[in-house]
Amino acid sequence: MTDQHELRIRVPVLARVEGEGALDLTIRDRAIESLQLRIYEPPRLFEKFLEERGYHEVPDMVARICGICPVAYQMSAVQALERLFGVDPGAHIRAWRRLFYCGEWIQSHSLHIHLLAAPDFLGFDSVMEMAKTYPAEVRRGLRLQALGNDIIALLGGRSVHPVGACVGGFHKLPDKNEINKIKATINACYDDALALLEWTAGLALPDDRQAFCCVALQHADEYPMNEGRIRSSAGLDIAAEAYEQHFEEFQVPHSTALHAGLYGQPYLVGPLARLNLNRQSLPPAVRQALDATGIAFPSDNMFHSIVARAAEILFAVVEALRILEDPPDPVPSRVEVSPRAGTGFGCTEAPRGLLWHRYETDGQGRIRRARIVPPTSQNQARMEQDLKASLEGFGLQRDAAALRLRAETVIRNYDPCISCATHFLRLNLQRREP
Amino acid sequence: MTMKPRLAVHKFSSCDGCQLALLNLGEALLTLDGLVDTVHFAEAGPVNPEAQVDIAFVEGSINTREDVERIRRVRANSDFLVTIGACATAGGLQALRNLADGAGWLADVYARPGYIDSLDEARAIRDHVKVDLELWGCPVNRRQVVEALRALLFGVLPVEEKEKVCMECKRRQAVCVLVTRGEPCLGPVTRGGCGALCPRFGRDCYGCYGPSEAANTDALGRRFAGLGLVPADIARRFHGINSQVEPFLTGGSQWVAGDDRST
Ligand code: SF4
Ligand code: SF4
Numbered sequence A: 001m002t003d004q005h006e007l008r009i010r011v012p013v014l015a016r017v018e019g020e021g022a023l024d025l026t027i028r029d030r031a032i033e034s035l036q037l038r039i040y041e042p043p044r045l046f047e048k049f050l051e052e053r054g055y056h057e058v059p060d061m062v063a064r065i066c067g068i069c070p071v072a073y074q075m076s077a078v079q080a081l082e083r084l085f086g087v088d089p090g091a092h093i094r095a096w097r098r099l100f101y102c103g104e105w106i107q108s109h110s111l112h113i114h115l116l117a118a119p120d121f122l123g124f125d126s127v128m129e130m131a132k133t134y135p136a137e138v139r140r141g142l143r144l145q146a147l148g149n150d151i152i153a154l155l156g157g158r159s160v161h162p163v164g165a166c167v168g169g170f171h172k173l174p175d176k177n178e179i180n181k182i183k184a185t186i187n188a189c190y191d192d193a194l195a196l197l198e199w200t201a202g203l204a205l206p207d208d209r210q211a212f213c214c215v216a217l218q219h220a221d222e223y224p225m226n227e228g229r230i231r232s233s234a235g236l237d238i239a240a241e242a243y244e245q246h247f248e249e250f251q252v253p254h255s256t257a258l259h260a261g262l263y264g265q266p267y268l269v270g271p272l273a274r275l276n277l278n279r280q281s282l283p284p285a286v287r288q289a290l291d292a293t294g295i296a297f298p299s300d301n302m303f304h305s306i307v308a309r310a311a312e313i314l315f316a317v318v319e320a321l322r323i324l325e326d327p328p329d330p331v332p333s334r335v336e337v338s339p340r341a342g343t344g345f346g347c348t349e350a351p352r353g354l355l356w357h358r359y360e361t362d363g364q365g366r367i368r369r370a371r372i373v374p375p376t377s378q379n380q381a382r383m384e385q386d387l388k389a390s391l392e393g394f395g396l397q398r399d400a401a402a403l404r405l406r407a408e409t410v411i412r413n414y415d416p417c418i419s420c421a422t423h424f425l426r427l428n429l430q431r432r433e434p
Numbered sequence B: 001m002t003m004k005p006r007l008a009v010h011k012f013s014s015c016d017g018c019q020l021a022l023l024n025l026g027e028a029l030l031t032l033d034g035l036v037d038t039v040h041f042a043e044a045g046p047v048n049p050e051a052q053v054d055i056a057f058v059e060g061s062i063n064t065r066e067d068v069e070r071i072r073r074v075r076a077n078s079d080f081l082v083t084i085g086a087c088a089t090a091g092g093l094q095a096l097r098n099l100a101d102g103a104g105w106l107a108d109v110y111a112r113p114g115y116i117d118s119l120d121e122a123r124a125i126r127d128h129v130k131v132d133l134e135l136w137g138c139p140v141n142r143r144q145v146v147e148a149l150r151a152l153l154f155g156v157l158p159v160e161e162k163e164k165v166c167m168e169c170k171r172r173q174a175v176c177v178l179v180t181r182g183e184p185c186l187g188p189v190t191r192g193g194c195g196a197l198c199p200r201f202g203r204d205c206y207g208c209y210g211p212s213e214a215a216n217t218d219a220l221g222r223r224f225a226g227l228g229l230v231p232a233d234i235a236r237r238f239h240g241i242n243s244q245v246e247p248f249l250t251g252g253s254q255w256v257a258g259d260d261r262s263t
Helices: A046-050 A055-063 A070-085 A091-122 A127-133 A135-156 A176-201 A240-246 A271-281 A284-292 A302-325 A375-394 A400-413 B027-035 B065-077 B086-090 B093-099 B102-109 B142-153 B165-171 B177-181 B217-226 B231-238 B248-253
Strands: A006-011 A021-028 A031-039 A215-218 A229-232 A247-250 A259-262 A342-350 A353-361 A367-373 B006-011 B037-041 B053-059 B078-084 B133-135
Touching: A006 A400, A021 A375, A021 A400, A031 A375, A046 A055, A046 A367, A046 B093, A055 A070, A055 A353, A055 A367, A070 A091, A070 A342, A070 A353, A091 A127, A091 A135, A091 A176, A091 A302, A091 A400, A127 A135, A127 B027, A135 A176, A135 A302, A135 B027, A176 A284, A176 A302, A215 A271, A215 A342, A215 A353, A229 A240, A240 A247, A240 A342, A240 A353, A259 A375, A271 A302, A271 A353, A284 A302, A302 A400, A353 A375, A375 A400, B006 B065, B027 B142, B053 B065, B053 B086, B053 B142, B065 B078, B078 B086, B078 B142, B086 B093, B086 B133, B133 B142, B217 B231, B217 B248, B231 B248
Parallel strands: B006 B037, B006 B053, B053 B078, B078 B133
Antiparallel strands: A006 A021, A021 A031, A215 A229, A247 A259, A342 A353, A353 A367
């Protein structure tokens, strides 16, 4: 009877991930027969809406791909369009944007650590449950999340779909009062960020070592965020413009999100990949705090992602304070942009990893074509590969509840953003063009 | 002991941004947990999509046959159904496909469109089931959601905000970007609630809170033409985040090629 040896696990709605997806797993004779991370959110076809729109409409539109990382979408978009038009908004705008982005890293990473991931490692179903046993830790997390939101709102008016960023700079930059206020808030959260890093390193994280290829931006002078070259742990070193020559995306039957491969192989983007490739670029204070945890980076344990996130929160706090120590000029808040026809590329580090954009415009700066590759599409193949290895290492003989929880923990550890992953169009389009 | 009211948060096609109005509540999120029993809120943890609840918050638009079935069950299981945000209330940005050749797009989009369960259009919740309360905005903000919850917990409906963004601008003494800078601001036809966020940032409102009461899109469209916008741009102005709602739908469509009202 094969029945005795067959175990099907179906998780129809994955809890504590952004967007909705499901997992189907079949184990036969103690081997994984099939494993599918199903993403069934209908695509929202953003690249198509962008066509014919003016370049100035792009930041407000692409933000709506993801409520959790709208800043990342805005930053990759403005970078691509400014490069296309040949404008450089200047060092002060670059600094303000970096601050803006620090806010999003702090907000998104705190949300993930406390509301989505930590309950797994401490045995709770939700942060509300966890707060009953760990009230101080949860409150610390909520404070950091609020700090991230406040920084985004400083430059964008609100933290979800901020309205401040534009091609050329910002519509408005903060005044002295606002700067002093945010500085005080950031300072007040420094100890929280430090304590959080130590705390994540002390969690009972599974020891699950795997070989995987890391991909992240790298920059000569700083921990990568707004720009850099695309590097991999296998030696890749390319400019953003060359992305399409090395990475490709493909459709799989069980998912409305594309999978991506680097020369056809799965790869990892996100905090662990970034830290593994860029530990040496961290400011000394952050590097010391990271070393003090006793966890060595680069790490091949995927579960160290939560520690990498906490390290990046501390980094973003330190970086935000550095930027505001001698605040960048508040004027001009933006530079004039003269549109022209061409193709432009933008690549920045979203909280979840590499976010790559390409736009083609006409002479008036109207979008002719757009292509956006979000982090979660890039991580999908790697997630499935990890799930197989993790579950086999965990022991396929275990009962369904234990296997299910481990599988969910593995998935949540990636902080998959399904809303991001399902914004897209497939790539080998047959377009009906004039 | 009385039972706490039961709350569910359901998600359809969306960016997850409106749920963040709850997840970003900070300390108040823990207080909320003391006031209501959250039985379904997948992103926060609890999963029980078929549960009977007193209040259901719904984010996102209806895009698939499965969505249609699911929203009907949500309706049947919920005393009060509240849509949160532009996607659920008006279809959202993804409803722009309704203005294009939706079916054709999907065929273009997937190598194997058969794998994709998708309707030709993205629709607001009210196009499929009765909605008790609609909260506008892309995204809704924390204040709106908390006020709605508070009112509902007392068994009343909150006061609807229908006033124009212009009124909020005046109250907050923001400089009018339409008059002073000639920006194509949608404030004169957009519902307030955001506190005139964009004008206070020195930029034009793009209508994310949907149409206000007595919204004269005809007059504003002509004004935009006077500012030098070409008809297609005027159409796109109204056809943004809330393209499917009147008078934004007609306010924009009348400028689409073939209509010569701009001359
Ligand atoms: S209304 Fe806007 S913020 Fe809310 S879910 Fe839809 S796209 Fe996101
Ligand atoms: S001013 Fe308009 S676009 Fe800006 S937040 Fe308010 S309603 Fe939305």
